[in-house]
Amino acid sequence: MANPLHQFEINPIVPIKLGGVDASFTNSALMMVITVAVVTLFLTMSMKGRALVPGRWQSMAELCYEFVASMVKDNVGSAGRQYFPFIFSLFMFILFGNLLGLIPYSFTFTSHVAVTLGMALTVFVGVTLIGFIKHGAKFLTLFVPSGVPAVMLILLVPIEILSYLSRPVSLSIRLFANMTAGHTMMKVFAAFIVPLGFLGGWAPFAIDVALTGFEFIVAFLQAYVFAVLSCIYLNDSLHLH
Amino acid sequence: MSDDKTPNELDDFDARLRRAQEGRSADQEDGEFAKTPTQGFGLAFRIGTELVAALAVGLLIGYWLDIWLETTPWMMVVFFFLGSGAGIMNVYRAAQGIGLGVGIGPGGKIVSGKDETDDKKDTAGD
Numbered sequence: 611m612a613n614p615l616h617q618f619e620i621n622p623i624v625p626i627k628l629g630g631v632d633a634s635f636t637n638s639a640l641m642m643v644i645t646v647a648v649v650t651l652f653l654t655m656s657m658k659g660r661a662l663v664p665g666r667w668q669s670m671a672e673l674c675y676e677f678v679a680s681m682v683k684d685n686v687g688s689a690g691r692q693y694f695p696f697i698f699s700l701f702m703f704i705l706f707g708n709l710l711g712l713i714p715y716s717f718t719f720t721s722h723v724a725v726t727l728g729m730a731l732t733v734f735v736g737v738t739l740i741g742f743i744k745h746g747a748k749f750l751t752l753f754v755p756s757g758v759p760a761v762m763l764i765l766l767v768p769i770e771i772l773s774y775l776s777r778p779v780s781l782s783i784r785l786f787a788n789m790t791a792g793h794t795m796m797k798v799f800a801a802f803i804v805p806l807g808f809l810g811g812w813a814p815f816a817i818d819v820a821l822t823g824f825e826f827i828v829a830f831l832q833a834y835v836f837a838v839l840s841c842i843y844l845n846d847s848l849h850l851h
Numbered sequence: 852m853s854d855d856k857t858p859n860e861l862d863d864f865d866a867r868l869r870r871a872q873e874g875r876s877a878d879q880e881d882g883e884f885a886k887t888p889t890q891g892f893g894l895a896f897r898i899g900t901e902l903v904a905a906l907a908v909g910l911l912i913g914y915w916l917d918i919w920l921e922t923t924p925w926m927m928v929v930f931f932f933l934g935s936g937a938g939i940m941n942v943y944r945a946a947q948g949i950g951l952g953v954g955i956g957p958g959g960k961i962v963s964g965k966d967e968t969d970d971k972k973d974t975a976g977d
Contacts, residue, residue: 765936772909772930773937780904780941784896831892839897 614797618721618790638725641717645706653702674702678837685841689848696736697844700729701837708789708829712822720832721789723782730782733840741847752850781839785832792825894945901941909934 622634653674656667664672678698682690690697704720711718719725741749753770754763799821802814913930917923 768933769936769940772912772933773905773941775912776901776905776908776934776937776941779908780897780900783904784900787900788896827892831896835896 612797612801614794614801617717617793617797620722637717638719638722641707641710641719642725645703645710645719648710649702649706652706674698681834681838682841685838686845686848690841690844693844697837697840700733700840701833704729704785704836705830705833708833709826711789711793712825712829718789718793720785721793723786726782726786727778729836730778733781733843734778737840737843737847740844741850744848745850748850749847752846777839777843781836785836788828788832792821792828796821796825897945898942901945902938905938905941906931906934909937 620636620638622632622636623640624635626633626635652667653671656671659665659668661668675698678701679694682694682697686693707720708718710716711720741752753767753774755766755770758766796818799814799818803811803818805811806814909930910927913927913934916926916930920926
């Protein structure tokens with residue numbers, strides 16, 4: 611039986627050594643380049659006509675834009691407008707990475723903690739820096755809940771700080787775990803189809819069909835959750851309570 | 852015919868433009884309605900990891916402090932409880948969409964309340 615984790619293996623395509631660090635161009639990196647290319651192509655080609663009454667492709671591009679724009683507006687307010695390009699890039703990159711990873715024989719780069727933690731830490735560090743730039747030392751009041759007796763603060767401030775530090779972890783683990791679990795499950799069931807023969811093979815096959823649909827939902831949802839949480843974190847830094 | 856209409860149309864356009872700038876275009880209601888199920892799903896996916904992540908971060912910090920201060924296993928015990936506290940608080944905030952600071956819902960946007968959303972918009976505008 612095929613190893614269900616084989617699909618997550620990283621293979622170098624162009625080996626590069628940078629001062630003892632393995633910086634090879636891998637299949638993961640290739641999929642990221644493809645994702646960026648596909649997103650860029652999709653957005654530029656579909657908006658080429660710039661029709662007042664959009665066609666199908668233009669509608670899809672505008673749908674993506676408006677979805678993220680309203681997400682930023684609802685969660686951050688008008689102050690978040692200048693961060694829209696970042697949130698939009700993040701959302702499209704994860705969404706297309708997840709969706710392209712569903713194509714057979716391709717690679718899902720969002721199923722690696724290195725990738726998701728990299729993105730989560732970018733958001734985390736960026737949001738923290740924005741908070742300190744906008745509010746200075748006053749940003750630290752984020753960790754002091756208001757209306758709490760001073761004695762309780764000894765306990766609550768460490769909890770708040772821990773809760774703040776857990777943000778990048780939960781953000782990255784969620785995306786990585788969902789993608790890895792879904793793809794592994796699909797592969798496990800797929801591996802049962804042929805060994806069970808023509809009579810028994812239909813059951814895992816039906817499950818796999820259902821799982822494929824489920825994976826499409828998860829692919830979209832995880833991109834949405836990642837983007838919406840980035841918005842929420844950004845909102846916390848921009849507007850202290 | 853069209854000349855008679857022009858002032859009216861311009862007024863209408865002004866009104867629509869103002870509404871759009873305030874982020875309250877007429878079709879937004881439909882969009883929000885359509886989005887509601889995904890937001891429920893999104894919240895569900897959030898909650899599980901939120902609990903575990905804080906605990907993991909707490910344990911990790913405790914572990915490193917123990918190695919650094921050579922106080923095994925006391926820091927880890929302390930941070931286990933702090934981490935679980937933080938995790939439960941994360942979940943509580945995510946579910947309620949209230950509170951402050953870390954991991955709060957966007958003014959109840961994910962959870963439910965229409966009025967909470969409006970509150971948020973007001974504060975965001977300030």
